[in-house]
Amino acid sequence: xxxxxxxxxxxxxxxxxxxxxxxxxxxxxxxxxxxxxxxxxxxxxxxxxxxxxxxxxxxxxxxxxxxxxxxxxxxxxxxxxxxxxxxxxxxxxxxxxxxxxxxxxxxxxxxxxxxxxxxxxxxxxxxxxxxxxxxxxxxxxxxxxxxxxxxxxxxxxxxxxxxxxxxxxxxxxxxxxxxxxxxxxxxxxxxxxxxxxxxxxxxxxxxxxxxxxxxxxxxxxxxxxxxxxxxxxxxxxxxxxxxxxxxxxxxxxxxxxxxxxxxxxxxxxxxxxxxxxxxxxxxxxxxxxxxxxxxxxxxxxxxxxxxxxxxxxxxxxxxxxxxxxxxxxxxxxxxxxxxxxxxxxxxxxxxxxxxxxxxxxxxxxxxxxxxxxxxxxxxxxxxxxxxxx
Numbered sequence: 001x002x003x004x005x006x007x008x009x010x011x012x013x014x015x016x017x018x019x020x021x022x023x024x025x026x027x028x029x030x031x032x033x034x035x036x037x038x039x040x041x042x043x044x045x046x047x048x049x050x051x052x053x054x055x056x057x058x059x060x061x062x063x064x065x066x067x068x069x070x071x072x073x074x075x076x077x078x079x080x081x082x083x084x085x086x087x088x089x090x091x092x093x094x095x096x097x098x099x100x101x102x103x104x105x106x107x108x109x110x111x112x113x114x115x116x117x118x119x120x121x122x123x124x125x126x127x128x129x130x131x132x133x134x135x136x137x138x139x140x141x142x143x144x145x146x147x148x149x150x151x152x153x154x155x156x157x158x159x160x161x162x163x164x165x166x167x168x169x170x171x172x173x174x175x176x177x178x179x180x181x182x183x184x185x186x187x188x189x190x191x192x193x194x195x196x197x198x199x200x201x202x203x204x205x206x207x208x209x210x211x212x213x214x215x216x217x218x219x220x221x222x223x224x225x226x227x228x229x230x231x232x233x234x235x236x237x238x239x240x241x242x243x244x245x246x247x248x249x250x251x252x253x254x255x256x257x258x259x260x261x262x263x264x265x266x267x268x269x270x271x272x273x274x275x276x277x278x279x280x281x282x283x284x285x286x287x288x289x290x291x292x293x294x295x296x297x298x299x300x301x302x303x304x305x306x307x308x309x310x311x312x313x314x315x316x317x318x319x320x321x322x323x324x325x326x327x328x329x330x331x332x333x334x335x336x337x338x339x340x341x342x343x344x345x346x347x348x349x350x351x352x353x354x355x356x357x358x359x360x361x362x363x364x365x366x367x368x369x370x371x372x373x374x375x376x377x378x379x380x381x382x383x384x385x386x387x388x389x
Contacts, residue, residue, distance in 0.1 A: 001028025003024055003028040006029040007032070007080050008032065008083060009079050009082045011083060012033075012083050015162070016113050017113050017162065018053060020113065020162040021083055022052055023166040026349065030057070031057065032057045032364055034061050034072065035059070035060050036061070036062055050331060050353060055352050056354065057363070058359050060358030060384055060386060061361070062383055063094050063095075064094070067381060067383045069095050069096070071370075071378065076104050080173065082109075082111070084113070088119070088123050091112070106182060107180065107181065109183060111165050111169050113162070114127060115188060117188045127189050129156070129189065132193055133157055136197070137193075137200070138197070140211075140213065141200050141213055141214075160192035161191075164192050169185070172185055221237070222265060223247075223276065223279055224238060229287055229291050233305050234283075234288045234302060234303065236302050237302070239301060243299065244262075244268075250295055250297075261275075288304055292304055324337075326352070328353040330356070336350060359387060
């Protein structure tokens with residue numbers, strides 16, 4: 001597999017960090033989770049555990065004990081990557097910061113993920129996804145004036161933070177091939193979300209205009225949004241003047257293309273309430289499925305609005321091959337989402353279920369050169385622990 005030569009020590013908890021290291025594991029990296037004995041990561045609940053930690057190994061190791069830190073430092077020279085998502089000061093208190101670890105492994109790529117960043121007035125605040133969604137501006141442009149701000153229905157800050165960290169790690173590994181040196185990289189949920197505001201940020205930065213929430217209708221394009229058909233809702237996206245003319249023909253209202261109120265995209269935005277009322281009146285004459293088929297046949301972007309169950313029943317989603325199955329030693333057969341990027345020669349693969357906490361403690365210690373007596377001594381002192389199926 002493409003990353004089978006890469007070894008990772010994973011100090012991350014909850015979701016953003018494990019999302020990052022899951023990507024590396026799915027592409028073949030050996031990812032060893034370092035977990036504290038007696039401390040249960042809330043992301044070890046069944047569905048999260050199976051999804052976030054699949055393909056990884058687990059070692060229960062108490063870094064707060066000197067002997068535990070010694071074990072960790074012995075592992076560092078054998079790996080390529082260390083990933084952590086502590087609050088910024090914690091890594092220094094534990095003695096696992098980049099400065100210390102790079103001294104024993106100059107080729108180390110060290111990735112930090114935090115809520116707000118490694119410095120600045122909010123650096124030591126606890127950073128949870130919904131808090132960051134609000135502070136990033138994302139919630140302010142989601143919803144309508146009537147609903148008020150709305151959160152995105154998935155932990156988008158955690159996910160983007162994990163994705164950007166994985167990108168940073170891969171870039172640093174590629175750069176290391178040229179320089180021979182590792183480096184520290186960091187991202188945060190706030191940077192990930194604020195940095196993903198796209199045209200909403202661009203509009204403000206260049207005009208000073210604060211973008212308002214516009215609900216399900218695109219702020220820069222019309223008609224583009226949610227419309228009601230006879231039996232349900234659909235998404236319509238008329239993204240060009242050519243598509244606008246096709247749309248007018250497809251719905252049986254070719255005269256709209258010549259209507260001076262709708263002659264340009266900006267005029268269609270300015271007159272959006274009038275245009276939307278016309279479209280919904282037309283759409284009421286047929287079912288959602290009929291409109292989706294008719295408009296796509298005319299080259300107009302249109303699609304149904306699914307619930308999660310309908311997503312996985314859709315033939316196109318099935319064709320993508322996103323779902324893989326693993327057998328967990330406790331939870332039994334479980335279905336998980338594979339990586340949504342497809343390398344056609346060296347694809348990602350879910351190779352193993354998520355480990356039980358400490359399942360690989362003895363294996364990893366033996367690999368680090370500890371003999372049987374030393375390993376038993378570490379267990380006796382409570383420095384390490386294990387669990388078995």
